[in-house]
Amino acid sequence: MTTHIKIGEAEAGTRSQTKSFITRNVQKTILSNGLTVLTKEMHDKPVVATMVWYRVGSRNEELGQTGKSHFLEHMLFKGTDRYKKGEIDLITHLHGGSNNAFTWLDFTAYYFTFAADRWEASLEIEASRMRNTTFVEEEFASEKQVVEEELRIGLDGPWEALENEVWATAFRQHPYHWPTVGWLEDLEAASGADMKAYYDKWYHPRHATLVVAGAFDSGEVLQKIEELFGPVPPGPATTPLRILEPPQRGEKRLVVKKETPVERLLIGYHAPEVAHPDSYALKVAESVLSTGKSSRLYQRLVERDQSVTKADASYHDHIDPSLFYFQAELKPGFKLADVERATFEEIDRLKRGDISTAEMDKAKRQIEASLVLSSEEPLQQAMLLGQYETIAFGEHLPEDSRGYHYLDTLLERVAAVKVDEIATAAEKYFTENNRTVGYLISDGEPDAKERDRAA
Amino acid sequence: MQHSQKRITPRLDVERVQLPNGLVLLLSENHSIPSVSINAIVRAGSRFEADDKAGLASLVGALLDAGTVSRTSQEIAETIEAAGGQLGTFGDYQSCGAVVRLLSQDVGLGLDVASDLLMNATFPDDKVRQDIDRRVAQLRARLDVPRTQASDVFNEIVFKGSPQHRPPMGYEETVKVLTRADVEGFYRRYYTPENTLLAIAGDFDRNEVKGVIEATLGKWSRSSELPTPQVPLPGRQTSPIEKFVAATKEQVNIIIGHLGIERKNPDYYDLLVMDTILGSSPGFTSRIPRILRDEQGLAYSTFSNVTSSAGLDPGRFIAYIGTAPENLDRAISGLRGEISRIVEGGVTSEELEAAARYLTGSFVFHFQRNSQIADFLLEAEIYGLGFDYPEKYPELIRAVSVESVNRATRKYIDPQNLTTVVVGPVHEAA
Numbered sequence: 001m002t003t004h005i006k007i008g009e010a011e012a013g014t015r016s017q018t019k020s021f022i023t024r025n026v027q028k029t030i031l032s033n034g035l036t037v038l039t040k041e042m043h044d045k046p047v048v049a050t051m052v053w054y055r056v057g058s059r060n061e062e063l064g065q066t067g068k069s070h071f072l073e074h075m076l077f078k079g080t081d082r083y084k085k086g087e088i089d090l091i092t093h094l095h096g097g098s099n100n101a102f103t104w105l106d107f108t109a110y111y112f113t114f115a116a117d118r119w120e121a122s123l124e125i126e127a128s129r130m131r132n133t134t135f136v137e138e139e140f141a142s143e144k145q146v147v148e149e150e151l152r153i154g155l156d157g158p159w160e161a162l163e164n165e166v167w168a169t170a171f172r173q174h175p176y177h178w179p180t181v182g183w184l185e186d187l188e189a190a191s192g193a194d195m196k197a198y199y200d201k202w203y204h205p206r207h208a209t210l211v212v213a214g215a216f217d218s219g220e221v222l223q224k225i226e227e228l229f230g231p232v233p234p235g236p237a238t239t240p241l242r243i244l245e246p247p248q249r250g251e252k253r254l255v256v257k258k259e260t261p262v263e264r265l266l267i268g269y270h271a272p273e274v275a276h277p278d279s280y281a282l283k284v285a286e287s288v289l290s291t292g293k294s295s296r297l298y299q300r301l302v303e304r305d306q307s308v309t310k311a312d313a314s315y316h317d318h319i320d321p322s323l324f325y326f327q328a329e330l331k332p333g334f335k336l337a338d339v340e341r342a343t344f345e346e347i348d349r350l351k352r353g354d355i356s357t358a359e360m361d362k363a364k365r366q367i368e369a370s371l372v373l374s375s376e377e378p379l380q381q382a383m384l385l386g387q388y389e390t391i392a393f394g395e396h397l398p399e400d401s402r403g404y405h406y407l408d409t410l411l412e413r414v415a416a417v418k419v420d421e422i423a424t425a426a427e428k429y430f431t432e433n434n435r436t437v438g439y440l441i442s443d444g445e446p447d448a449k450e451r452d453r454a455a
Numbered sequence: 456m457q458h459s460q461k462r463i464t465p466r467l468d469v470e471r472v473q474l475p476n477g478l479v480l481l482l483s484e485n486h487s488i489p490s491v492s493i494n495a496i497v498r499a500g501s502r503f504e505a506d507d508k509a510g511l512a513s514l515v516g517a518l519l520d521a522g523t524v525s526r527t528s529q530e531i532a533e534t535i536e537a538a539g540g541q542l543g544t545f546g547d548y549q550s551c552g553a554v555v556r557l558l559s560q561d562v563g564l565g566l567d568v569a570s571d572l573l574m575n576a577t578f579p580d581d582k583v584r585q586d587i588d589r590r591v592a593q594l595r596a597r598l599d600v601p602r603t604q605a606s607d608v609f610n611e612i613v614f615k616g617s618p619q620h621r622p623p624m625g626y627e628e629t630v631k632v633l634t635r636a637d638v639e640g641f642y643r644r645y646y647t648p649e650n651t652l653l654a655i656a657g658d659f660d661r662n663e664v665k666g667v668i669e670a671t672l673g674k675w676s677r678s679s680e681l682p683t684p685q686v687p688l689p690g691r692q693t694s695p696i697e698k699f700v701a702a703t704k705e706q707v708n709i710i711i712g713h714l715g716i717e718r719k720n721p722d723y724y725d726l727l728v729m730d731t732i733l734g735s736s737p738g739f740t741s742r743i744p745r746i747l748r749d750e751q752g753l754a755y756s757t758f759s760n761v762t763s764s765a766g767l768d769p770g771r772f773i774a775y776i777g778t779a780p781e782n783l784d785r786a787i788s789g790l791r792g793e794i795s796r797i798v799e800g801g802v803t804s805e806e807l808e809a810a811a812r813y814l815t816g817s818f819v820f821h822f823q824r825n826s827q828i829a830d831f832l833l834e835a836e837i838y839g840l841g842f843d844y845p846e847k848y849p850e851l852i853r854a855v856s857v858e859s860v861n862r863a864t865r866k867y868i869d870p871q872n873l874t875t876v877v878v879g880p881v882h883e884a885a
Contacts, residue, residue, distance in 0.1 A: 021488070021489065042487075044485075044488075045819075045823060046465075046819060077738070086739065086740070086749065089737070089738030089740045090740055090809075092737060092738055092740075093736055093738065093740040093812075093813045094809055094813065095816055096812060096814070096815060096816015096817035096819075097737070097816065097817065098737045098817065098820070099737065099738060100737075113820065114816075115816055115819050118816065142749075142750070142752030143752065144752070145752030145753070146749075146754065146755055147755075148779070149706070149753075149754050149755040149778060149779065152706045152779065153706065153755060155705045156601055156706055158599050259702070259703040260599050261595040261596065261598055261599070262592065262595060262599060292535075292536040292541075293528070293529075293532035293536070294529060294532035294533045294536045295536075299529070302589070303529075303585075306585055306588065306589075309589050309593050309596070329596065330592075331588065331589065331592040358537070361537070362533075362536055362537045362539075365537065365538065365539040366536060366539045367539075368539060369538070369539025369557075369558050370539065372488065372558060373539075373556050373557075373558075376488045376490065376823060376824040376825060377823040378823075
């Protein structure tokens with residue numbers, strides 16, 4: 001048996017309530033083949049969540065072959081040399097568990113949840129499908145139809161249509177250019193051999209993090225993990241991805257037309273990657289702008305101007321710089337240009353540092369509390385731990401924010417954000433040259449109701 | 456590994472208190488996570504509305520936090536949000552009210568705001584107008600979601616003659632003409648202590664919380680007479696119905712089904728097992744997803760269900776699929792074929808065993824979050840399940856047999872008299 005190299009110890013957890021709550025008792029182990037294992041033993045609920053995170057998503061794809069990461073996720077339910085087709089779901093079913101998977105820009109993740117007296121099948125399945133998934137050609141063909149249907153659901157969604165266009169316009173070089181599900185035309189051209197080659201490139205211990213959270217005995221479980229995953233070879237090294245989006249040199253604007261009774265606005269600004277020093281001020285700004293009914297955008301657009309049914313600001317953590325974006329859904333009779341202008345005015349208030357102490361305190365408290373309120377289930381905690389272990393990596397990050405420890409420093413750094421740092425970050429990122437503005441409008445075929453109303 | 460000591464069946468320590476004014480308090484403490492969920496519901500909803508006031512209960516629910524005697528809407532939001540809490544108010548088909556989620560140290564604040572909304576909401580005129588305007592826009596946006604549109608059309612047919620035929624949000628024509636007086640009237644009539652249930656789950660001290668509630672909601676005075684309107688019930692259809700609605704979309708959204716059952720129906724558990732076998736288990740183990748998705752590749756999303764909509768009134772039996780327009784005929788005949796097959800051929804003992812194992816093994820997942828526990832307490836109270844329901848549940852499932860499933864399926868599922876609704880790039884037809 002290979003020796004465990006323990007590089008993290010159970011947390012002492014004194015800095016804040018939330019810190020100790022999310023990362024308390026997390027033990028990090030790296031197997032000799034490079035597999036990162038995070039275990040969090042907690043006995044308050046009789047369940048166990050198991051997740052495997054692969055650091056591969058649409059970010060790792062190439063033009064002409066987009067959507068492969070997501071398609072591959074579907075193929076991992078189709079069977080291995082040990083589990084025939086349907087058996088993974090059947091085992092889950094018979095054990096009263098649930099399983100699913102998701103793919104995004106930076107990662108692909110799989111999970112199982114089971115009652116604590118019958119959960120270990122999840123480890124066996126994950127160990128098997130990491131390297132031994134079978135790619136049967138006829139399975140590939142029928143699953144391709146399923147993935148195409150999933151993509152069509154997105155094409156029918158007005159927000160998805162607008163988001164896809166804004167990201168594709170804002171990013172011209174970086175792979176965040178295309179949506180995770182891929183372009184329909186690429187998907188139609190995909191082959192089983194492409195999928196197998198992609199699997200062979202990425203699905204190895206060195207690119208994976210296994211997270212187990214719930215009611216189990218850590219010592220026994222780590223031994224079982226070593227037995228199951230230890231013999232898997234580390235896999236070939238890959239060259240780190242270095243695709244930089246050059247600075248945007250001027251505002252970009254676009255219009256998407258769709259049959260819709262509701263016009264929509266989306267404004268995206270290039271914004272920094274996870275754990276970047278400016279990212280914390282932007283997180284506080286996001287909360288000031290859009291968390292709850294007392295937030296800036298709600299008070300301005302929904303309450304005062306009464307021009308929208310909803311308005312949001314969003315900024316998510318990604319491996320590479322992404323977008324900080326604003327969304328609004330307009331009420332009939334209001335103009336996109338006016339809502340756009342009002343949004344800019346709210347951004348200008350941030351640039352002037354026009355934020356009260358009470359507002360700052362509220363925003364910080366909301367960030368901290370939402371971390372607790374969204375982590376009541378072991379699975380939700382496993383999600384956070386796995387996500388940051390996967391995306392917060394690299395020499396450019398402060399050492400204390402790497403991996404799941406990001407969750408500790410997050411709250412400290414958010415707590416330290418000052419009003420002038422928000423103003424500086426707003427000045428730096430929310431500029432005209434750095435933005436892409438998208439409008440979704442009706443394709444000019446008003447429905448019968450609209451015509452009646454106009455008459 | 457040895458896990459014989461583990462207790463998997465969730466056991467909740469529940470205290471039920473009825474205040475002298477009739478309000479029912481349901482408390483369940485657990486201290487694993489430093490948070491609390493406060494779920495307050497009033498037992499009234501759109502099922503008590505007249506057709507020409509469609510959307511009223513939903514509007515009242517949404518406006519609960521629009522102002523109280525002592526707080527403006529902004530102050531309500533500020534109070535909860537400054538503590539990092541989350542407040543939602545709602546009005547649905549059979550209940551309305553407020554849900555507050557907070558860190559445990561702020562439970563008092565949450566109770567203070569929740570009771571203020573239940574007792575002292577003022578519905579300022581400008582807020583009423585503003586919300587009506589917003590709802591009109593939201594009602595139009597429903598047309599952007601083809602699955603919602605298909606579901607609305609289906610309900611209009613299957614629930615004809617009962618209030619459930621309407622979307623709880625109402626219609627543009629009815630919502631536009633609602634007034635502040637309508638809102639105030641509904642609130643005065645139904646938001647009363649004897650019509651209210653308050654469930655609290657999570658990290659709090661029971662005695663402390665009871666004290667706070669007695670001092671606030673305890674002073675809420677009973678109404679002189681609480682109306683209990685008769686809700687007209689829909690009848691089962693006696694012939695097949697088809698409705699095609701044209702929409703410029705990539706997919707066709709298909710719903711096939713008919714009227715369903717009430718939650719108190721004694722055959723509920725047989726149908727829960729039937730659901731698990733036909734179209735509602737995880738992954739692709741149940742028949743419809745396995746055959747239509749996993750084998751035929753027709754859809755990303757396809758399922759069927761009858762028990763999840765069972766409430767005070769009968770819900771609906773539906774089979775759903777979203778697929779490319781060229782698959783329309785195969786998809787419809789696929790769903791109808793599976794419905795007929797389970798009615799005519801019944802289920803196997805292997806299927807029954809697998810479903811029972813799934814239902815009993817997964818039950819623990821209904822009790823993971825404090826808001827889920829609070830919701831369970833409310834359901835247990837409304838449907839008389841008993842707070843020891845988690846312990847009884849395995850027996851209820853184990854009592855189901857192949858014969859009882861087949862009998863219940865034949866009794867409640869009728870392949871000869873189905874409503875079929877299609878929304879997408881098709882020719883309109885009724």
